[in-house]
Amino acid sequence: MIDFLNYLINGALVGLLYALIAMGFVVIYRASKVFNIAQGELVVFGGFMVWWMIVQAGLPMAVGIPLAFVAAIAFGLAIEKIFFSRLVGESVFSMVMVTIGLLILIRGLVLVLFGPAVRPFPIIFPLKPIILGDILIPRSLLFGGLITIATGLGLSWFFNATRTGLRMTAVAEDHQVALSLGISVKRSIAFAWALGATLSTLGAIIFLSGKSLNFLASDIGLAALPVALLAGFESIAGVLLAGLIVGIVQGLVTAYVDPAVGGAVGSVFPFLIMLAILFIRPTGMFGWKTIERV
Amino acid sequence: MLELNNVEVLYSDVILAVKGVSLKASQGACVTLLGANGAGKSTTLKSISNILTTEDGRVTQGSITFEGARIEGGDPADIVRRGIVHVLEGRRVLRHLTVEQNLLIGGHMEKSGQAVRRRLDEIYTRIARLAELRKRTTGYLSGGEQQMVVIGRAMMSRPKLIMIDEPSLGLAPLMVEEVFNVLRSLKNEGVTLLIVEQNTRVALGLADYGYVMESGRIVLEGAASDLMSNEDVREFYLGLNLEGERKSYRDIKHYRRRKRWLG
Numbered sequence: 001m002i003d004f005l006n007y008l009i010n011g012a013l014v015g016l017l018y019a020l021i022a023m024g025f026v027v028i029y030r031a032s033k034v035f036n037i038a039q040g041e042l043v044v045f046g047g048f049m050v051w052w053m054i055v056q057a058g059l060p061m062a063v064g065i066p067l068a069f070v071a072a073i074a075f076g077l078a079i080e081k082i083f084f085s086r087l088v089g090e091s092v093f094s095m096v097m098v099t100i101g102l103l104i105l106i107r108g109l110v111l112v113l114f115g116p117a118v119r120p121f122p123i124i125f126p127l128k129p130i131i132l133g134d135i136l137i138p139r140s141l142l143f144g145g146l147i148t149i150a151t152g153l154g155l156s157w158f159f160n161a162t163r164t165g166l167r168m169t170a171v172a173e174d175h176q177v178a179l180s181l182g183i184s185v186k187r188s189i190a191f192a193w194a195l196g197a198t199l200s201t202l203g204a205i206i207f208l209s210g211k212s213l214n215f216l217a218s219d220i221g222l223a224a225l226p227v228a229l230l231a232g233f234e235s236i237a238g239v240l241l242a243g244l245i246v247g248i249v250q251g252l253v254t255a256y257v258d259p260a261v262g263g264a265v266g267s268v269f270p271f272l273i274m275l276a277i278l279f280i281r282p283t284g285m286f287g288w289k290t291i292e293r294v
Numbered sequence: 295m296l297e298l299n300n301v302e303v304l305y306s307d308v309i310l311a312v313k314g315v316s317l318k319a320s321q322g323a324c325v326t327l328l329g330a331n332g333a334g335k336s337t338t339l340k341s342i343s344n345i346l347t348t349e350d351g352r353v354t355q356g357s358i359t360f361e362g363a364r365i366e367g368g369d370p371a372d373i374v375r376r377g378i379v380h381v382l383e384g385r386r387v388l389r390h391l392t393v394e395q396n397l398l399i400g401g402h403m404e405k406s407g408q409a410v411r412r413r414l415d416e417i418y419t420r421i422a423r424l425a426e427l428r429k430r431t432t433g434y435l436s437g438g439e440q441q442m443v444v445i446g447r448a449m450m451s452r453p454k455l456i457m458i459d460e461p462s463l464g465l466a467p468l469m470v471e472e473v474f475n476v477l478r479s480l481k482n483e484g485v486t487l488l489i490v491e492q493n494t495r496v497a498l499g500l501a502d503y504g505y506v507m508e509s510g511r512i513v514l515e516g517a518a519s520d521l522m523s524n525e526d527v528r529e530f531y532l533g534l535n536l537e538g539e540r541k542s543y544r545d546i547k548h549y550r551r552r553k554r555w556l557g
Contacts, residue, residue, distance in 0.1 A: 088348060163402050163410065166391075170399045173388040179345045180382055181400055182374025182451065234390070288390040 002134040007255040008248060013141035015247015017207055018270075019239045020148040021224035022231065023155065024199040029233045030159055031168035031192030032084070033092050033175070037099040039200065040221020041106035046072045046201030047121065047213050048114050054122040061124065069201055076197030080190040088175060088185045110215045121208040144206030149240060151199070156237040168192065172234070226274035232287020242285060246270050295321045295361060295486055296342070296378070296455055302355035303334075303341050311337040313510035314356065319455065319503075324477075324487040326497040326518070328531060329507035335490040336383055338507070339457045342488075343380035344370050360455070375403060377454035383463065383490075385440040387447075389433030393424055396432055396443050400450030410450075417446045421476055438469030445476055455486040462493040474500055494531040498522050506531075 021043060028036045036042075049071045053064035083098050125140035159165040170178045171188040178185055207220055231242035254266025283289050296319045303312040312334045319325040327335045340346045341353050344367060358366040365373055388396050397417060401410040418425035424446050427435065432443050441461055448456055461477065462470040474496055481487055481500065491497035498504055498518045506514040506527065514524070521527050 160395075163398065163407065166395060166399050167402050169391065169395075170388055173390065174386060176345055176348050177382060177386045177388065179348060179370045180343055180374075180380045180386075181447070182371040182379075182403060183399075184369075184371050 011248040011251020015243040016145035019243025022228040028196040032189040038103035040218030042200035047204035072197040072201040076193035123210040226270040232284025235286030238286030300356035305351040326501035333507040334510040379453040383459035387432035400447030
C-alpha cells in the first residue's frame with residue numbers, strides 16, 4: 001500500500017513536470033497557432049543558459065537564474081524576429097516547417113557552443129527528499145509541481161480573461177481577423193515565443209536540478225508531447241490534468257507491469273495513450289473542437 | 295474623409311486586381327460599392343485596411359487618404375487606431391470564443407478595462423440580440439447572428455468609418471433586413487459607412503452614393519437614387535426593365551442585353 005502511494009505521488013509529480021513542458025507547446029500554439037516541434041531544444045537551451053551562468057560564469061543563483069531567464073526571453077524574441085515576422089499570413093504548415101528547421105538549428109548551435117560533453121547541472125532544489133512516514137518525495141519535483149500548478153492556473157486566466165490574452169487568442173484563431181481588428185500579429189507571436197522559452201527554462205531547472213545536462217535532454221520535449229495532445233492544444237488548465245493522468249499511469253505501469261514483462265512498457269505507455277487519443281478524439285480532452293455548422 | 299485616388303493593387307507581383315480606382319466617402323455618408331464576383335470590390339476594401347499583406351498583395355499606384363493623412367501601405371493596427379475598421383467577408387467570428395469574448399477583443403484598443411465594459415454595454419443596448427447571446431459560443435450561432443457579432447465587434451473600437459464586405463451574403467431576407475437595420479442605425483448616428491454588396495436593391499436603399507465596379511475599374515457612379523433609376527443598373531443588377539416590372543430573360547435575345555458602358 002505504501003509502495004502504491006509512493007508510485008502514485010511520484011507519478012503525479014513527474015506528470016506535472018511533463019505538464020510544465022507541455023505548457024510551452026500550448027502557450028506558443030495559443031498565441032500564434034504554431035505547433036513548435038523544437039520545444040525540447042528550447043528546454044536544452046534554457047538548461048545550458050542556467051548552467052553557463054551558474055557553473056561557468058560562477059554567478060550566485062539569485063543572479064544567475066534571472067539572467068538565464070532574460071537570455072531565454074531574448075532568444076525567444078530573436079526567433080520571432082528572424083524567422084516568424086516574415087511569415088505573418090502564411091499557412092500554418094510553413095510555420096511548423098520552420099520549427100523543424102529550428103530544432104536542427106538549435107541542436108547544432110548547442111553542440112557548437114557547448115560541445116557534446118555531459119555537464120553537471122547546478123543543484124537548485126536541495127537533493128534531500130521530503131520524507132513523510134514511508135513516503136519519499138523529491139524536493140525538486142514537489143516544488144516544481146507547485147510552480148507548475150500556479151503557472152498553469154495563472155496562464156489559463158491570462159488567456160481567457162485579460163485583454164492581452166484575448167488578443168493572443170484572436171491571433172490563434174485567425175491571423176487575418178486579428179489584423180482587421182488592429183491586433184499586432186507579430187507582437188503576439190513574439191510574446192508567445194518569449195513565454196514559451198521562459199516556460200522551457202523553468203522546466204529545465206526543475207527537470208535537471210542536480211542531474212547532468214547535455215544536448216540529449218531535449219527528449220523531455222518528446223515525453224511531454226502526449227500530455228499536450230491528451231489535453232488538446234488550446235487548453236492550458238487541461239494540460240495540468242492531462243499531465244497528472246499521463247504521469248500517474250506511467251508511474252504505475254513502470255512499477256507493476258515492467259517487472260512482469262522485463263521493462264520499458266512504462267516509457268512506451270504515454271505514447272500508446274497518445275495514439276489512442278489521436279484515434280478517438282483528435283482534439284484532445286479540452287481542445288477546441290472543429291466547429292462545423294450544417 | 296476617405297479618398298482613394300487612382301489606386302492600383304497588385305497580387306503576387308503579377309495579378310492586377312484593382313486598376314486605378316478612385317472613390318470618395320465624406321463624413322457621415324453611406325457609400326456602396328457594387329459589382330459582380332471578381333470585380334475587385336473586396337480587394338479595394340483590403341487595400342484601405344491594408345490586410346492585403348497577408349495575401350501577398352500591395353498598393354502599387356495611387357493614394358489613399360483618410361482625414362487628410364496618407365494611409366496606403368500602413369500598419370493595419372495603425373489604420374484601426376485612426377478609426378477605420380474592416381468587417382471581412384464571410385462572417386469571420388472567432389468561432390471558439392463566446393459572443394462576449396469576441397466583442398471584448400474588438401474593443402482591445404480601449405485604454406482601461408472599464409472603458410471596454412462601458413462600450414460593451416452600449417453595444418448590448420444597441421443590438422439587443424447580442425446581449426441575449428453573450429455567453430454562447432459564436433461558432434454555433436446562426437448566420438445572421440454571426441453577422442451581428444462581427445458588426446458589433448467592429449463597433450467596439452468606436453470607428454469613424456466602418457467598411458463592410460457583403461453583410462447580406464447567404465442570409466435569409468428577413469435577416470438581411472435586420473442586419474441593414476443595424477447599419478441604418480449606425481448611419482443615423484453619423485458613422486461613415488462603406489458597404490460592398492451584391493444585393494444591389496438593399497444596398498442602394500440604404501446608401502447615399504454608389505459606385506459600380508467591373509473587372510477592377512469603376513464603370514459607373516452616382517447618387518443612389520440615380521443609380522436606382524439607371525437603365526443599365528436596373529437591367530443588370532436589379533433585373534427590371536424600364537417599366538419597373540420583373541422581366542423574363544426568355545423574352546429577349548441575349549445580344550440585345552448589352553451594357554452601355556465600357557467594361
